[in-house]
Structures are given as C-alpha cells and as structure tokens.
Amino acid sequence: MKLTKTLLATTALTVAAGMVSADGHMASEMTIVSWGGAYSNSQQQAYHNPYMEKTGVNIINDESSAEAVAKLRAMNEAGNVTWDVVDVVAADAIRLCDEGLAMEIDPDEHLAPAPDGTSAEDDFGDLIVSDCFIPQIVYSTTVGYRTDMVGDTAPTSICALFDTDAYPGKRALEKRPINNMEWALLCDGVAKEEVYDVLETDEGQQQALDKLATIKDDVIWWSAGADTPQLLADGEIVMGSTYNGRLFSVIEEQNQPVGMLWDAQVFDLDGWIIPAGLSDERKARALDYIYFATDTQRLADQSKYISYGPARASSAPLVGQHAELGIDMAPHMPTDPNNAKNTFLYNYEFWADYRDDIDAKFQAWLAQ
C-alpha cells in the first residue's frame, strides 16, 4: 500500500532528522534561566538582545527559576548541567552555594567596575549576600488593595491586613511563613528591631501564628506571583501581598482600580548564579555574559521595563522612564526614599537557620 510506505518513509526521515538536530550545546548557544512573564521580558530587552547583537550568541530562555534548586540538584546528580546562567532569589543562591552547586564569584575580577572607577564589590556593597550570588535587582513584597472596596479611608499601614473590621473581605497572603510571620508580629505590637529576636523563640512563633489565626478564615493563600494581581482584578479580595513589580503592572499598565502600600515592605534580592561544573568554554561565556549584563548601565536599563530597583548604587541615578508609558520610574522603585520610609530587610541568616522548623509549624497550622 502506497500510504503505508509513505508513512514508513516519513518515520525514518523524521527520526534521521531528529538525530541530526540533536546537537547538545553548540558553542554559539547559551541557556539562561529566569522567572518568565514581564520579568523575563525586561531581561530580554535590557540584557539578552544587546548581548546577542554584540556577540552573535544565541540565548535560549528557560522559565524554570521557581524550581531552580531542585533542577540543579537533579542535573548535578545526572552529571548533565544544561543551564549556563540562572536567575534566583538570594535565599536560593545561598542554598545552592552551600551545596556546591553554584560557582563562586570574585566581584572585582568577574564584574565590571562602576563608571567612576568604584570597584564592583563596593558598588554592590551589602547586597552581595553570598560568594556565589551576583545581585541584579532589589524587589519588595508589599500589599495592594482594591481602591473601590476599602471605603473612604484607604489603608496606609501594613496592619490593615489584620483589621477585618475596617477592611472586611478576603485577603491574599503567600502560602509560606516568610513575611507573614514578620508582619503578624509587627502588628501585634512587637518593635521592628525585635521581630527576629521574638521569632527565634517558640512563644514568639506561636504569637505570630495566633495573630495570623485572627484572619485565617479571610485568607486566600497564594503560591504564584501572578495570583494576587488576578484576584485583585477579579475583585475577589480586598487586599493581598505580592511583589511590587506586579502591583506596578496592575496599576500603571493595566489600569485596574488598585492602590498599593509601601509600609513595612520586605526587601529581597534577586540575581544571577553560574552553575558549578560547566565546561571551560561555557563557563567563559557565562562569565562574559554576567560581566556585560550587570554593568551600571544595563542594570539601570532593566528598570525601564519593570519597577525593580537596580542592585548597584551607581545605577540609581541612571534610572529613567518606562519604555512604553513614558512615566518616571524612580518614584516606583522600592528603594526610592519616599517609598522606603518604613522598610523591612529580609533576614537571610535567620531564615537559613529557622526556615525548616518554622515551615513545618506553619504548614501544620494551615492544616488545622
């Protein structure tokens, strides 16, 4: 039968074609892992496109940052690391560094100095929280609210989250203890400086959970960054926590009736790591990319596309206007002095020590 022969021939050809294109890594390709969505887009515009233009390297985007730690462990075990540069939050970078899955970086050797000659180490300053971590942006987790659902007095304090009398309705909180425990203690009368001291003790952890229990029935727990913006746009919740860049997008780009708080915003860092165990050729390329993508101008460029603060001190004055909307981006940065009046720095050491313990308690409490 003619048809069958054609089918068989096509099968053979397809398999053969597949074999030929099974190239693995050619010298002119690199895989960069990030978070996807608007964030990846900002990196594409600010870093990938100019780098591809300059060097001719083909960059493949993988949107797997959410499971970067697990995947890097698996790759390491399988002896087949396919990623060249990975975008992770600082806490993940610390874990990867401790496990030897990320390469150590010498800032002054591998990163560009500031235009005025300041060394990279000084330019990034305290934000280099791990030997393997190359900071990229400062973002914050904060609270957005529906302007049409909060009545005449819009919330100004983080404690509005716990005030179901003044602001009735559902709230969205992240399904993990980090940030929620700190906010609960702050609103339960603990002074900001003492939050982590209190949280070290069993009583303190219980105090935070008890405070959260007062609103437990009104909470929708989210796990993906896109959840809270969606719930806000739906009018499903009156307020909810999410990343400040997501709220910027909802408010300025999507024109939803949403406002945001900067009170007690929790700063966190996001940046690059280079996986350990790359071949020399790929390592050289990854380092070359990092040197290019984290210089003062590139970091400032990224803020044209998303409202996250560049991690270099020298980039701050270069922050310009939104690429499409043409509005000034500086007032939307979490690091802007007006927004950073009352901030909270995520305590990496504390959470590195206590995370497993408090996670277990939190999950048990959730299940009650």
Next chain:
Amino acid sequence: MAALTPISRTPVSFYVPVVAAGGAIAGMFVGTAQGSTLLGILGGALIMATAAFLLTQVIKAEKPGRWGLLVLCAVAGFAVGGLPAGIIGAAFGWFFGWFSFWLYEGRYRAYLAPYLTPGQVLWHFSFRVICGAILVFLITPIIVVMPLSFNAQDFFTFTPEMLRFDPAGYSLKHYEDFFTNSDWQGALANSVKIAPAATLLSVSFGTLAAIGLSQPHVPFRRAIMAILISPMIVPLIISAAGMYFFYSRIGLQGTYVGVVLAHAALGIPFVIITVTATLVGFDNSLTRAAANMGANPVTTFFRVQMPLILPGVISGGLFAFITSFDEVVVVLFVGSAGQKTLPWQMFTGLREQISPTILAVATILVIISIALLTVVEMLRRRSERLRGMSPG
C-alpha cells in the same frame, strides 16, 4: 414519534407546586447573584407558582400567555441588569411558560408507555435531568474559557463591559499575541514537530507489538504486554524522573530525539490496546489463505491484515498524538528550553503570568481537537458504510 398514552389535564395541586420548585431553583441562582439566596428561592417559587396559576386558570389561551410571560420576564430582567439579564429573563420566561402548560396539559405523559407507574415517570425525567446536569458539569469549564479568551483586559475576569455585551470589552488581542509572539510560535512549532514524529513511532512499534503479542506461540506474552503498557499505569512523574536520569547518561536529555522517544513510549500502550482489541475479531485463516496464494508475510500484512485493523491503528494513533500534544510532565524533565512545547509554555504562563493568551490557545486547541475527532469519526463511518457494516 406518535403519542402512546392519551393525556388529560392535571390538578392545580400537582403542577403549581412543581413549577414552584423549578422557580425556586431558578430563583436560587438569581438570588445568589443579587446577594440573598434565601430571598431568591422564596421569590422564585412564589412568582413562578403565581404565573403558572394565572396562565392556566385565568388567561387559559396558551400562545399569548406564554409570549406574555416571556416578554414580562425579559423586561424585568432588563430593568434589573441590562441586556444580559434581559436575555436570561427571556429564557426563564420561555421555559416556565412551556413548563407550566407541559405539566398542566399532562403532555409529559404522552410519549411514555401507558403502563408506567408515577414513580417510573418521575424517574424517567429525573434521569434525563441528572444526565443533563452531568453534561453541564463536564462541559462548563471548557465553555467558560472561550468568552474569556476574547477579554480586552489581561486578566481571567469577566469585566463589567463584557457582561454588558459592550464590544469595547472584547478583543482579539490575545489571539494576535499567540500568532505574533515568538515564545508561543516557537512552542507551537516544537509541538507540531514532536507530536507527529512521536505518533508515527508509537503507531509503528505499537502495531507490530500488538500483532506479535496476539500470536499464541509467543512466550511470556502477558509479562511483555504488562511491561509495554506500564507507562500508562506508572505515575507519569516516576516515568519522567526515570527517563531524565537515563537520558542524561546517554546524551538524549534536552534533544528532540529524546522528547520524541519519551512521548513514543507514552503513546505505545494506547496503540497496543486499541490494535489488540481489533485483532480479537481478526480471522487468522485470512493470513494463511494469503500465504497459500503465494504472498510473503510483508505483503500479507500490508494487503490483508493492515486494512482490516486500520480503524484500531488510527484511533490508537489519535490517542498517541493527543498524549504527546497534551503532555507536560515528561517534556519538563526530558526536554530543555529548546524543546519547549505548547503545554509547557501554557504551564509556565499560568504560573508566572496569568495571561488570557493561554485561554486563546486553549480555545484553539479545543477547536482543533473537536475537528480532529469529527474527521476521524466521519472517516470511520464512511469506511463502515462502504463495507456495508452499518446502514447509516
């Protein structure tokens, strides 16, 4: 269908409460939407009971009465919630007008056998209502996606403009995004490359395996069959993790060949099962007859056996294709970003950026699936008709 049973009018004490119950259910939805479920149930029951009584006992003329109720409900709906509510109101008015007379005149009894007890009549209609409810339950999630994909906003939300049927609330921009965005087009291209290749491999190997395993003299048939079918039974995540480590060692992880082979392994069980099922009805004396007339085994296979088992091969191939086309877990492990398929892109899209483009893609995929199934079903019927197996 001719009437089976002579019908007679039913007493008020029967049909008014039944219409009231229907009104209560409709009222429950309206009331919940307006904020008070209880008030909706009571109001719905009361209004519809009154309407049924007035229609049948006071107005009596069926046609004007039913039209009147339809218009009245439409106007009431329009007054409450504009055009969409008006349409829903008209639907309610049409239904309850028909329902009242259907019960009052006893028409529901006409096409049922005369010997049925009232309980059996009740079950006859309950059964249909339950089946309808199950259908609605299964199909609603798919239907809801479609209008949302025309949303003018970037959220999964029915905006007030959409609910008013305002054209400004609708747009094709998510479809445009799908057809112009390089991420989505790359994913589509990968899916279109991988799925047919995996299907061809599954169909070839699956058919051969099914034919081999249907020979009675093959040793360990059951054990071999169980192993070949295992990808269907073992949890996908376990196959995926196993494939990841195995393929990494032999250099297939992150290649097209790797993904195609992995998907072929997932598709083979479907082909084996459907082909084995058609082989049960296959008469082996036909192959012996062919051999007797001088045909070699290959010719026998293509000229005699293949045409007869073709329906099984095609439906197995269809399942294999859909398995590969819809698969997300294995490709996340075995593939790398270069082999990103449509489901992968949808998966990351849902997690990182809830964008209605995903819904636009889903709508397109649903339409493709329906078209594919329709074509296969039509081909099947045509071949049956040609072979005289069915009168249709």
